[in-house]
Amino acid sequence: MKTEISIKNIKSKFLDKVEELSEENLYACYQCGKCSAGCPSISEMDISPGEIIRLVQLGQEKEVLDSKTIWICASCFTCVTRCPKGVDLAKVMEALRQITLRKNVDYVSPWSIPKEVLSQVPQIALVSCLRKFSA
Amino acid sequence: MKISYFPGCTLKTMAKNFEDSAIASLSFLGIEMVELPRWNCCGTVYSLTSDDLIHQVAPIRNLIRVKEARDTRVVALCSMCYHTLKRANKLVKEDQEKLDKLNNLMYREDVKYNGEVEVLHLLEILKNEVGFDQVSKKVKMPLKGLKVAPYYGCLLLRPAEVGLDDPESPTILKDLLESVGAEAIDFPYETECCGSYHTVVNVNLVVERAHDILSFAISQKAEAIVLSCPLCGFNLDHRQKEIKEKFPDFKSIPVFYFTQLLALSLGLDEKVCRFELNFIDPRPLLKSKHFIGGV
Numbered sequence: 315m316k317t318e319i320s321i322k323n324i325k326s327k328f329l330d331k332v333e334e335l336s337e338e339n340l341y342a343c344y345q346c347g348k349c350s351a352g353c354p355s356i357s358e359m360d361i362s363p364g365e366i367i368r369l370v371q372l373g374q375e376k377e378v379l380d381s382k383t384i385w386i387c388a389s390c391f392t393c394v395t396r397c398p399k400g401v402d403l404a405k406v407m408e409a410l411r412q413i414t415l416r417k418n419v420d421y422v423s424p425w426s427i428p429k430e431v432l433s434q435v436p437q438i439a440l441v442s443c444l445r446k447f448s449a
Numbered sequence: 450m451k452i453s454y455f456p457g458c459t460l461k462t463m464a465k466n467f468e469d470s471a472i473a474s475l476s477f478l479g480i481e482m483v484e485l486p487r488w489n490c491c492g493t494v495y496s497l498t499s500d501d502l503i504h505q506v507a508p509i510r511n512l513i514r515v516k517e518a519r520d521t522r523v524v525a526l527c528s529m530c531y532h533t534l535k536r537a538n539k540l541v542k543e544d545q546e547k548l549d550k551l552n553n554l555m556y557r558e559d560v561k562y563n564g565e566v567e568v569l570h571l572l573e574i575l576k577n578e579v580g581f582d583q584v585s586k587k588v589k590m591p592l593k594g595l596k597v598a599p600y601y602g603c604l605l606l607r608p609a610e611v612g613l614d615d616p617e618s619p620t621i622l623k624d625l626l627e628s629v630g631a632e633a634i635d636f637p638y639e640t641e642c643c644g645s646y647h648t649v650v651n652v653n654l655v656v657e658r659a660h661d662i663l664s665f666a667i668s669q670k671a672e673a674i675v676l677s678c679p680l681c682g683f684n685l686d687h688r689q690k691e692i693k694e695k696f697p698d699f700k701s702i703p704v705f706y707f708t709q710l711l712a713l714s715l716g717l718d719e720k721v722c723r724f725e726l727n728f729i730d731p732r733p734l735l736k737s738k739h740f741i742g743g744v
Binding site: 334335336337354355357358386388389390391392394395402404405407408409412422427431434435436437438439440441442443445446447 | 457458459462463464490492493494496497498499500504527529603604607608609616617640641642644645646647648649650651654657658679680683687
Protein backbone atom coordinates (compact mmCIF):
# COMPACT_ATOMS: atom_id res chain seq x y z
CA MET A 315 0.00 0.00 0.00
CA LYS A 316 1.46 3.33 -1.03
CA THR A 317 1.34 6.18 1.42
CA GLU A 318 2.16 9.63 0.24
CA ILE A 319 3.89 11.91 2.70
CA SER A 320 4.53 15.35 1.37
CA ILE A 321 4.14 18.97 2.36
CA LYS A 322 0.79 18.83 0.61
CA ASN A 323 -0.81 16.44 3.07
CA ILE A 324 1.14 17.43 6.16
CA LYS A 325 -0.08 20.99 5.81
CA SER A 326 -3.57 19.84 4.91
CA LYS A 327 -6.84 21.14 6.29
CA PHE A 328 -7.27 17.79 8.06
CA LEU A 329 -4.74 18.51 10.76
CA ASP A 330 -6.14 22.01 11.23
CA LYS A 331 -9.65 20.63 11.57
CA VAL A 332 -8.58 18.07 14.17
CA GLU A 333 -6.68 20.70 16.14
CA GLU A 334 -9.58 23.11 15.98
CA LEU A 335 -12.18 20.59 17.15
CA SER A 336 -10.02 19.12 19.89
CA GLU A 337 -8.13 22.30 20.89
CA GLU A 338 -5.04 20.11 21.20
CA ASN A 339 -1.57 20.68 19.80
CA LEU A 340 -0.89 17.43 17.98
CA TYR A 341 2.74 18.28 17.33
CA ALA A 342 3.37 18.11 21.08
CA CYS A 343 3.25 14.31 20.83
CA TYR A 344 6.72 12.84 20.77
CA GLN A 345 5.62 9.22 20.32
CA CYS A 346 6.57 7.86 23.71
CA GLY A 347 3.89 5.12 23.51
CA LYS A 348 2.38 5.51 26.99
CA CYS A 349 -1.08 6.03 25.55
CA SER A 350 -0.93 2.81 23.55
CA ALA A 351 0.54 0.93 26.50
CA GLY A 352 -2.30 1.97 28.78
CA CYS A 353 -5.18 1.64 26.35
CA PRO A 354 -7.51 -1.15 27.55
CA SER A 355 -9.14 -1.64 24.16
CA ILE A 356 -5.97 -1.81 22.08
CA SER A 357 -6.39 -5.52 21.32
CA GLU A 358 -9.45 -4.67 19.21
CA MET A 359 -7.81 -1.78 17.37
CA ASP A 360 -6.15 -1.89 13.96
CA ILE A 361 -3.99 1.19 14.54
CA SER A 362 -2.71 1.99 18.03
CA PRO A 363 -3.64 5.32 19.66
CA GLY A 364 -0.07 6.63 19.42
CA GLU A 365 0.06 5.68 15.75
CA ILE A 366 -3.17 7.55 15.14
CA ILE A 367 -1.57 10.75 16.38
CA ARG A 368 1.46 10.15 14.16
CA LEU A 369 -0.76 9.62 11.13
CA VAL A 370 -2.71 12.79 11.88
CA GLN A 371 0.58 14.70 12.21
CA LEU A 372 1.44 13.40 8.74
CA GLY A 373 -1.94 14.37 7.33
CA GLN A 374 -3.09 10.80 6.55
CA GLU A 375 -6.79 11.58 6.64
CA LYS A 376 -8.20 8.53 4.89
CA GLU A 377 -6.26 5.96 6.85
CA VAL A 378 -7.21 7.55 10.15
CA LEU A 379 -10.90 8.08 9.40
CA ASP A 380 -11.25 4.57 7.93
CA SER A 381 -9.67 2.94 10.99
CA LYS A 382 -11.54 0.82 13.52
CA THR A 383 -9.55 2.48 16.28
CA ILE A 384 -11.48 5.71 16.63
CA TRP A 385 -14.70 3.71 17.09
CA ILE A 386 -13.22 1.21 19.52
CA CYS A 387 -12.06 3.98 21.84
CA ALA A 388 -14.17 3.83 25.00
CA SER A 389 -13.26 7.32 26.26
CA CYS A 390 -11.73 5.88 29.40
CA PHE A 391 -9.16 8.72 29.67
CA THR A 392 -6.29 6.42 30.62
CA CYS A 393 -4.25 7.95 27.80
CA VAL A 394 -5.08 11.47 28.97
CA THR A 395 -3.94 10.67 32.49
CA ARG A 396 -0.62 9.25 31.33
CA CYS A 397 0.52 11.50 28.48
CA PRO A 398 3.71 13.23 29.61
CA LYS A 399 3.14 16.08 27.17
CA GLY A 400 -0.42 16.73 28.30
CA VAL A 401 -1.97 15.89 24.95
CA ASP A 402 -5.63 15.06 25.49
CA LEU A 403 -5.92 12.08 23.19
CA ALA A 404 -9.55 11.48 24.17
CA LYS A 405 -10.40 14.87 22.69
CA VAL A 406 -8.45 14.01 19.54
CA MET A 407 -10.37 10.74 19.18
CA GLU A 408 -13.66 12.57 19.68
CA ALA A 409 -12.67 15.14 17.04
CA LEU A 410 -11.89 12.33 14.59
CA ARG A 411 -15.24 10.66 15.24
CA GLN A 412 -17.06 13.97 14.91
CA ILE A 413 -15.50 14.68 11.51
CA THR A 414 -17.36 11.65 10.16
CA LEU A 415 -20.50 12.01 12.29
CA ARG A 416 -20.95 15.66 11.32
CA LYS A 417 -21.22 14.56 7.70
CA ASN A 418 -24.44 12.89 8.89
CA VAL A 419 -22.90 9.44 8.76
CA ASP A 420 -23.83 7.14 11.64
CA TYR A 421 -21.42 4.62 13.09
CA VAL A 422 -24.38 3.18 15.01
CA SER A 423 -27.87 3.92 13.77
CA PRO A 424 -30.46 3.98 16.54
CA TRP A 425 -32.84 1.78 14.55
CA SER A 426 -30.15 -0.83 13.95
CA ILE A 427 -30.07 -1.70 17.65
CA PRO A 428 -32.06 -4.92 18.18
CA LYS A 429 -35.20 -4.60 20.33
CA GLU A 430 -33.91 -7.15 22.86
CA VAL A 431 -30.82 -5.02 23.46
CA LEU A 432 -32.91 -1.88 23.89
CA SER A 433 -34.82 -3.41 26.77
CA GLN A 434 -31.83 -5.18 28.23
CA VAL A 435 -29.18 -2.50 28.67
CA PRO A 436 -29.37 0.39 31.13
CA GLN A 437 -30.40 3.80 29.79
CA ILE A 438 -26.95 5.23 30.32
CA ALA A 439 -25.51 2.68 27.93
CA LEU A 440 -27.93 3.65 25.15
CA VAL A 441 -27.58 7.38 25.65
CA SER A 442 -23.78 7.32 25.81
CA CYS A 443 -23.48 4.92 22.87
CA LEU A 444 -25.64 7.12 20.66
CA ARG A 445 -23.92 10.30 21.86
CA LYS A 446 -20.58 8.88 20.77
CA PHE A 447 -21.54 6.91 17.69
CA SER A 448 -24.55 8.38 15.96
CA ALA A 449 -24.85 11.48 13.85
CA MET B 450 -28.12 17.89 57.56
CA LYS B 451 -29.56 18.00 54.06
CA ILE B 452 -27.94 17.86 50.66
CA SER B 453 -29.32 18.07 47.15
CA TYR B 454 -29.26 14.76 45.37
CA PHE B 455 -29.03 14.16 41.63
CA PRO B 456 -30.07 10.58 40.84
CA GLY B 457 -29.72 10.30 37.08
CA CYS B 458 -31.89 8.03 34.96
CA THR B 459 -30.52 4.56 35.67
CA LEU B 460 -30.72 4.85 39.45
CA LYS B 461 -34.47 5.04 39.09
CA THR B 462 -34.69 1.80 37.13
CA MET B 463 -32.04 -0.90 36.86
CA ALA B 464 -29.93 0.55 39.64
CA LYS B 465 -32.70 1.22 42.17
CA ASN B 466 -30.71 -1.03 44.50
CA PHE B 467 -27.96 1.60 44.44
CA GLU B 468 -30.34 4.46 45.18
CA ASP B 469 -32.38 2.80 47.92
CA SER B 470 -29.37 1.56 49.84
CA ALA B 471 -27.65 4.95 49.52
CA ILE B 472 -30.58 7.02 50.74
CA ALA B 473 -31.20 4.66 53.66
CA SER B 474 -27.52 4.55 54.67
CA LEU B 475 -27.10 8.28 54.58
CA SER B 476 -30.31 8.87 56.46
CA PHE B 477 -29.01 6.57 59.19
CA LEU B 478 -25.79 8.57 59.26
CA GLY B 479 -27.75 11.79 59.71
CA ILE B 480 -27.79 13.18 56.19
CA GLU B 481 -31.00 13.61 54.22
CA MET B 482 -30.54 13.35 50.47
CA VAL B 483 -33.14 15.65 48.94
CA GLU B 484 -33.87 14.76 45.32
CA LEU B 485 -33.62 17.75 42.99
CA PRO B 486 -36.99 18.74 41.57
CA ARG B 487 -37.27 18.74 37.76
CA TRP B 488 -33.84 17.20 37.23
CA ASN B 489 -33.06 16.03 33.72
CA CYS B 490 -30.66 13.47 32.27
CA CYS B 491 -27.11 14.77 32.64
CA GLY B 492 -26.17 13.63 29.14
CA THR B 493 -24.15 10.61 30.37
CA VAL B 494 -20.91 11.67 28.65
CA TYR B 495 -19.09 14.96 28.67
CA SER B 496 -18.79 16.38 25.19
CA LEU B 497 -15.13 16.55 24.20
CA THR B 498 -15.25 18.86 21.19
CA SER B 499 -14.46 22.52 21.72
CA ASP B 500 -17.39 23.95 19.78
CA ASP B 501 -20.11 21.74 21.20
CA LEU B 502 -22.04 23.84 23.67
CA ILE B 503 -25.48 22.35 23.19
CA HIS B 504 -24.48 19.20 25.04
CA GLN B 505 -23.44 21.27 28.05
CA VAL B 506 -27.01 22.52 28.48
CA ALA B 507 -28.24 19.33 30.13
CA PRO B 508 -25.68 19.23 32.95
CA ILE B 509 -25.73 23.00 33.56
CA ARG B 510 -29.51 23.06 33.74
CA ASN B 511 -29.27 20.56 36.61
CA LEU B 512 -26.93 22.92 38.41
CA ILE B 513 -29.50 25.67 37.96
CA ARG B 514 -31.97 23.36 39.70
CA VAL B 515 -29.54 23.11 42.61
CA LYS B 516 -29.47 26.91 42.82
CA GLU B 517 -33.26 27.00 42.72
CA ALA B 518 -33.28 24.53 45.62
CA ARG B 519 -31.18 27.13 47.49
CA ASP B 520 -28.26 24.77 47.79
CA THR B 521 -24.61 25.11 46.82
CA ARG B 522 -23.76 21.42 46.63
CA VAL B 523 -25.15 18.43 44.82
CA VAL B 524 -24.28 14.79 45.39
CA ALA B 525 -24.30 12.15 42.67
CA LEU B 526 -23.95 8.38 43.00
CA CYS B 527 -23.51 7.31 39.41
CA SER B 528 -19.92 7.75 38.19
CA MET B 529 -21.08 8.93 34.78
CA CYS B 530 -23.38 11.59 36.23
CA TYR B 531 -20.68 12.71 38.66
CA HIS B 532 -18.13 12.99 35.86
CA THR B 533 -20.38 14.79 33.40
CA LEU B 534 -21.78 17.28 35.91
CA LYS B 535 -18.37 18.02 37.40
CA ARG B 536 -16.64 18.52 34.07
CA ALA B 537 -19.38 20.73 32.67
CA ASN B 538 -19.27 22.75 35.87
CA LYS B 539 -15.50 23.16 35.58
CA LEU B 540 -15.83 24.23 31.94
CA VAL B 541 -18.23 27.07 32.67
CA LYS B 542 -16.39 28.16 35.80
CA GLU B 543 -13.27 28.65 33.68
CA ASP B 544 -14.85 30.12 30.55
CA GLN B 545 -17.11 33.12 31.07
CA GLU B 546 -17.90 33.41 27.37
CA LYS B 547 -19.29 29.87 27.20
CA LEU B 548 -21.19 30.41 30.44
CA ASP B 549 -22.79 33.56 29.04
CA LYS B 550 -23.78 31.75 25.84
CA LEU B 551 -25.34 28.91 27.84
CA ASN B 552 -27.25 31.29 30.09
CA ASN B 553 -28.50 33.17 27.03
CA LEU B 554 -29.60 29.92 25.42
CA MET B 555 -31.47 28.98 28.58
CA TYR B 556 -33.17 32.36 28.68
CA ARG B 557 -36.38 30.77 29.83
CA GLU B 558 -34.85 29.67 33.10
CA ASP B 559 -35.68 31.94 36.03
CA VAL B 560 -32.16 31.76 37.37
CA LYS B 561 -28.80 32.25 35.67
CA TYR B 562 -25.91 29.98 36.55
CA ASN B 563 -22.66 31.55 37.73
CA GLY B 564 -20.59 28.62 38.90
CA GLU B 565 -21.93 28.63 42.45
CA VAL B 566 -22.48 24.90 42.78
CA GLU B 567 -20.04 22.20 43.83
CA VAL B 568 -20.53 18.69 42.44
CA LEU B 569 -19.68 15.90 44.87
CA HIS B 570 -19.74 12.12 44.83
CA LEU B 571 -21.25 10.18 47.72
CA LEU B 572 -17.84 8.73 48.58
CA GLU B 573 -16.54 12.28 49.14
CA ILE B 574 -19.45 12.99 51.48
CA LEU B 575 -18.74 9.83 53.42
CA LYS B 576 -15.03 10.63 53.66
CA ASN B 577 -15.13 14.36 54.31
CA GLU B 578 -18.52 15.17 55.84
CA VAL B 579 -19.14 12.05 57.86
CA GLY B 580 -15.63 10.68 58.16
CA PHE B 581 -14.80 7.01 57.80
CA ASP B 582 -14.01 6.76 61.51
CA GLN B 583 -17.53 7.98 62.29
CA VAL B 584 -18.95 5.46 59.84
CA SER B 585 -16.98 2.79 61.70
CA LYS B 586 -18.51 3.87 65.01
CA LYS B 587 -22.02 3.46 63.59
CA VAL B 588 -21.36 0.01 62.17
CA LYS B 589 -23.63 -2.57 63.85
CA MET B 590 -22.50 -5.60 61.88
CA PRO B 591 -18.87 -5.44 60.75
CA LEU B 592 -18.47 -7.36 57.50
CA LYS B 593 -15.70 -9.49 58.97
CA GLY B 594 -14.40 -12.23 56.79
CA LEU B 595 -15.73 -10.71 53.57
CA LYS B 596 -12.97 -10.26 51.03
CA VAL B 597 -13.91 -7.75 48.35
CA ALA B 598 -12.31 -6.18 45.30
CA PRO B 599 -13.07 -2.46 44.99
CA TYR B 600 -13.50 -1.54 41.34
CA TYR B 601 -13.32 2.11 40.35
CA GLY B 602 -13.64 2.03 36.58
CA CYS B 603 -12.79 5.18 34.63
CA LEU B 604 -15.03 8.12 35.26
CA LEU B 605 -14.63 8.43 39.02
CA LEU B 606 -10.92 9.01 38.72
CA ARG B 607 -10.04 10.34 35.27
CA PRO B 608 -9.04 12.88 34.07
CA ALA B 609 -7.14 13.75 37.22
CA GLU B 610 -8.51 17.30 37.33
CA VAL B 611 -12.02 16.02 38.10
CA GLY B 612 -11.19 12.67 39.68
CA LEU B 613 -12.08 12.13 43.30
CA ASP B 614 -8.91 10.19 44.11
CA ASP B 615 -5.52 9.34 42.66
CA PRO B 616 -6.12 7.98 39.13
CA GLU B 617 -3.46 5.28 39.35
CA SER B 618 -3.57 4.24 43.02
CA PRO B 619 -6.93 5.19 44.51
CA THR B 620 -7.77 4.19 48.06
CA ILE B 621 -11.15 5.74 48.83
CA LEU B 622 -13.28 2.65 48.24
CA LYS B 623 -10.78 0.50 50.11
CA ASP B 624 -10.87 2.92 53.06
CA LEU B 625 -14.66 2.86 53.16
CA LEU B 626 -14.86 -0.92 52.94
CA GLU B 627 -12.29 -1.34 55.67
CA SER B 628 -14.19 1.07 57.90
CA VAL B 629 -17.18 -1.29 57.70
CA GLY B 630 -15.06 -4.29 58.57
CA ALA B 631 -14.53 -5.88 55.19
CA GLU B 632 -11.15 -6.84 53.77
CA ALA B 633 -10.49 -4.94 50.53
CA ILE B 634 -7.83 -6.19 48.16
CA ASP B 635 -5.78 -4.23 45.67
CA PHE B 636 -5.75 -5.61 42.19
CA PRO B 637 -4.19 -4.09 39.08
CA TYR B 638 -7.43 -3.99 37.10
CA GLU B 639 -9.33 -1.90 39.63
CA THR B 640 -9.06 1.17 37.40
CA GLU B 641 -9.31 -0.62 34.07
CA CYS B 642 -12.17 0.30 31.73
CA CYS B 643 -15.08 -2.18 31.63
CA GLY B 644 -15.94 -1.35 28.02
CA SER B 645 -18.65 1.12 28.90
CA TYR B 646 -21.13 1.93 26.11
CA HIS B 647 -19.73 -0.78 23.81
CA THR B 648 -22.11 -3.08 25.64
CA VAL B 649 -24.79 -1.90 23.20
CA VAL B 650 -23.11 -2.83 19.91
CA ASN B 651 -19.91 -4.72 20.65
CA VAL B 652 -20.70 -7.14 23.44
CA ASN B 653 -17.57 -9.16 22.72
CA LEU B 654 -15.34 -6.24 23.69
CA VAL B 655 -17.15 -5.90 27.01
CA VAL B 656 -17.02 -9.66 27.60
CA GLU B 657 -13.24 -9.64 27.10
CA ARG B 658 -12.71 -6.62 29.35
CA ALA B 659 -15.06 -7.84 32.07
CA HIS B 660 -13.62 -11.34 31.98
CA ASP B 661 -10.10 -9.96 32.51
CA ILE B 662 -11.19 -7.71 35.37
CA LEU B 663 -13.28 -10.32 37.16
CA SER B 664 -10.77 -13.16 36.68
CA PHE B 665 -7.99 -11.09 38.11
CA ALA B 666 -10.07 -10.19 41.15
CA ILE B 667 -11.02 -13.84 41.62
CA SER B 668 -7.37 -14.89 41.34
CA GLN B 669 -6.65 -12.52 44.24
CA LYS B 670 -9.27 -14.44 46.26
CA ALA B 671 -11.92 -11.72 46.11
CA GLU B 672 -15.40 -13.00 46.97
CA ALA B 673 -17.23 -10.01 45.52
CA ILE B 674 -16.71 -6.87 43.47
CA VAL B 675 -17.72 -3.47 44.81
CA LEU B 676 -18.40 -0.54 42.52
CA SER B 677 -20.14 2.78 42.00
CA CYS B 678 -21.37 2.96 38.41
CA PRO B 679 -24.55 1.38 36.99
CA LEU B 680 -22.90 0.85 33.61
CA CYS B 681 -19.90 -0.89 35.15
CA GLY B 682 -22.44 -2.73 37.28
CA PHE B 683 -24.23 -3.92 34.16
CA ASN B 684 -21.01 -4.88 32.37
CA LEU B 685 -19.50 -6.72 35.31
CA ASP B 686 -22.68 -8.22 36.76
CA HIS B 687 -25.34 -8.79 34.09
CA ARG B 688 -22.83 -9.56 31.35
CA GLN B 689 -21.55 -12.52 33.39
CA LYS B 690 -24.12 -14.50 31.43
CA GLU B 691 -22.27 -13.76 28.17
CA ILE B 692 -18.91 -14.22 29.86
CA LYS B 693 -19.96 -17.73 30.93
CA GLU B 694 -21.02 -18.49 27.36
CA LYS B 695 -17.63 -17.52 25.97
CA PHE B 696 -15.53 -18.82 28.87
CA PRO B 697 -17.29 -21.90 30.27
CA ASP B 698 -14.75 -22.29 33.11
CA PHE B 699 -15.56 -18.84 34.42
CA LYS B 700 -16.86 -18.86 38.01
CA SER B 701 -19.48 -16.24 38.71
CA ILE B 702 -18.87 -13.64 41.41
CA PRO B 703 -21.42 -11.29 42.97
CA VAL B 704 -21.17 -7.56 42.33
CA PHE B 705 -22.29 -4.96 44.90
CA TYR B 706 -22.80 -1.24 44.88
CA PHE B 707 -20.78 0.09 47.80
CA THR B 708 -23.94 1.47 49.42
CA GLN B 709 -25.45 -2.02 49.61
CA LEU B 710 -22.57 -3.22 51.78
CA LEU B 711 -22.63 0.02 53.75
CA ALA B 712 -26.34 -0.38 54.47
CA LEU B 713 -25.86 -3.99 55.60
CA SER B 714 -23.01 -3.09 57.93
CA LEU B 715 -25.07 -0.27 59.48
CA GLY B 716 -27.63 -2.88 60.47
CA LEU B 717 -30.32 -1.74 58.05
CA ASP B 718 -32.95 -4.13 56.75
CA GLU B 719 -31.70 -6.05 53.72
CA LYS B 720 -34.86 -4.89 51.93
CA VAL B 721 -33.26 -1.48 51.32
CA CYS B 722 -30.43 -3.18 49.48
CA ARG B 723 -32.82 -4.55 46.84
CA PHE B 724 -30.62 -7.57 46.21
CA GLU B 725 -33.18 -8.93 43.76
CA LEU B 726 -31.90 -6.34 41.26
CA ASN B 727 -28.37 -7.73 41.38
CA PHE B 728 -27.92 -10.17 38.51
CA ILE B 729 -25.58 -12.64 40.23
CA ASP B 730 -27.47 -13.30 43.45
CA PRO B 731 -25.26 -12.14 46.32
CA ARG B 732 -27.50 -13.62 49.00
CA PRO B 733 -25.86 -17.08 49.16
CA LEU B 734 -22.51 -15.42 49.83
CA LEU B 735 -24.00 -13.09 52.46
CA LYS B 736 -25.84 -15.97 54.13
CA SER B 737 -22.68 -18.05 54.26
CA LYS B 738 -21.02 -15.21 56.17
CA HIS B 739 -24.10 -14.84 58.41
CA PHE B 740 -24.66 -11.24 57.32
CA ILE B 741 -28.25 -12.05 56.42
CA GLY B 742 -30.54 -14.72 57.77
CA GLY B 743 -32.97 -17.10 56.18
CA VAL B 744 -32.58 -20.40 54.39
